[in-house]
Amino acid sequence: MKHILFTVTNDLNYDQRMIRICTSLVQNGYNISLIGVKNNDSTALAYKKYNQKRIPLLFKKGPAFYIEYNVKLFFYLLFKKADAICCIDLDTILPVYFASVIKRKKRMYDAHEYFSQMKEVILRPRIYKIWHWIERTFVPKFTYGYTVSHSIALDFEKLYGVQYETIRNVPNIKKIPPKVTAAKKIVYQGAVNEARGFEYLVPAMQQVDAELYIYGNGNFMAQTQALIKKYQVEEKVFLMGKLLPEQLDDATADAYIGLNLVEKIGLSQYYSLANKFFDYIQFGIPQVTMNFPAYSRINDQHQVALLLDDLEPSTISNAINKLLNDKMYYEKLKSNCKPAAQELNWEIEEKKLLTFYRNIFG
Numbered sequence: 001m002k003h004i005l006f007t008v009t010n011d012l013n014y015d016q017r018m019i020r021i022c023t024s025l026v027q028n029g030y031n032i033s034l035i036g037v038k039n040n041d042s043t044a045l046a047y048k049k050y051n052q053k054r055i056p057l058l059f060k061k062g063p064a065f066y067i068e069y070n071v072k073l074f075f076y077l078l079f080k081k082a083d084a085i086c087c088i089d090l091d092t093i094l095p096v097y098f099a100s101v102i103k104r105k106k107r108m109y110d111a112h113e114y115f116s117q118m119k120e121v122i123l124r125p126r127i128y129k130i131w132h133w134i135e136r137t138f139v140p141k142f143t144y145g146y147t148v149s150h151s152i153a154l155d156f157e158k159l160y161g162v163q164y165e166t167i168r169n170v171p172n173i174k175k176i177p178p179k180v181t182a183a184k185k186i187v188y189q190g191a192v193n194e195a196r197g198f199e200y201l202v203p204a205m206q207q208v209d210a211e212l213y214i215y216g217n218g219n220f221m222a223q224t225q226a227l228i229k230k231y232q233v234e235e236k237v238f239l240m241g242k243l244l245p246e247q248l249d250d251a252t253a254d255a256y257i258g259l260n261l262v263e264k265i266g267l268s269q270y271y272s273l274a275n276k277f278f279d280y281i282q283f284g285i286p287q288v289t290m291n292f293p294a295y296s297r298i299n300d301q302h303q304v305a306l307l308l309d310d311l312e313p314s315t316i317s318n319a320i321n322k323l324l325n326d327k328m329y330y331e332k333l334k335s336n337c338k339p340a341a342q343e344l345n346w347e348i349e350e351k352k353l354l355t356f357y358r359n360i361f362g
Contacts, residue, residue, distance in 0.1 A: 001029060002361050006021070006086045032050035032051065087108075090139075117267035149294050174249065210257075257285065271294065277305075298344070
């Protein structure tokens with residue numbers, strides 16, 4: 001039984017992509033260990049069929065966080081028996097590379113993000129210089145890899161000469177429960193981070209007669225709270241914090257409209273193909289999302305979303321209000337979600353993951 005180590009920098013309980021990947025591999029005969037970070041607010045690890053390890057840290061953010069975690073992770077990997085190590089994103093690539101070289105083990109790269117092209121990186125020149133150097137130096141050293149978007153895979157091939165698979169961030173097939181309320185609830189799920197459009201969404205809600213529930217946490221949380229107060233929408237915009245995947249499913253299933261807003265700053269955002277886009281489809285919820293390449297390709301085929309060309313507050317409010325008020329258009333998108341959900345799901349997508357690892361190990 002081949003043993004694979006996966007390394008992340010986030011909370012193991014909330015990383016839905018890694019939960020799916022690790023579960024699929026365990027169910028198909030692999031021994032899997034997922035390694036992450038222990039934070040002050042970390043809840044007890046949920047039971048999974050794979051091994052889980054949290055590394056406690058003194059520093060919780062900034063350069064000190066990355067340095068401490070990378071050093072501790074390197075020594076953990078160095079003395080942990082395994083047949084291969086897979087780093088998730090650029091922030092764990094250094095310890096994985098050096099540990100795999102010393103131990104002469106296979107290594108893989110799973111790019112959830114186009115890390116050097118994220119807004120919070122490219123707008124900080126010194127930070128960008130560091131991450132871009134790491135990317136162009138070490139990604140070419142990872143022959144095996146996959147990413148969430150075909151556009152990212154094409155860029156990696158052009159820039160770094162690696163041919164990576166595209167394994168999309170799609171959810172398992174969902175069973176749609178009956179709605180608890182008849183209210184036209186709007187939902188945003190995912191990280192409350194920079195470049196997710198909150199500077200435009202919050203003022204847009206002034207012109208929307210419905211409640212918005214934001215499920216998630218991140219580096220733009222304080223700013224979002226301030227925006228809610230500034231635009232006086234406290235009675236219809238609610239920050240609900242992070243939910244476990246099962247709880248998030250329940251909250252999303254009860255929604256009327258889903259939101260997936262991304263700024264066009266940085267190729268990571270422009271090439272994105274978020275988990276929430278597919279979650280909304282699984283629950284039969286029409287959504288407002290971006291007219292970016294990956295979303296538009298899928299929407300051209302399935303017509304499940306209203307696409308935005310910009311993030312002006314008026315553009316956002318007009319789109320939301322169209323879904324709230326145009327019953328015929330709404331029902332068309334809603335009915336299109338059902339056949340799309342049968343095609344865009346993990347039960348189909350995981351076959352590419354299993355083929356990828358069979359090709360590595362034989």
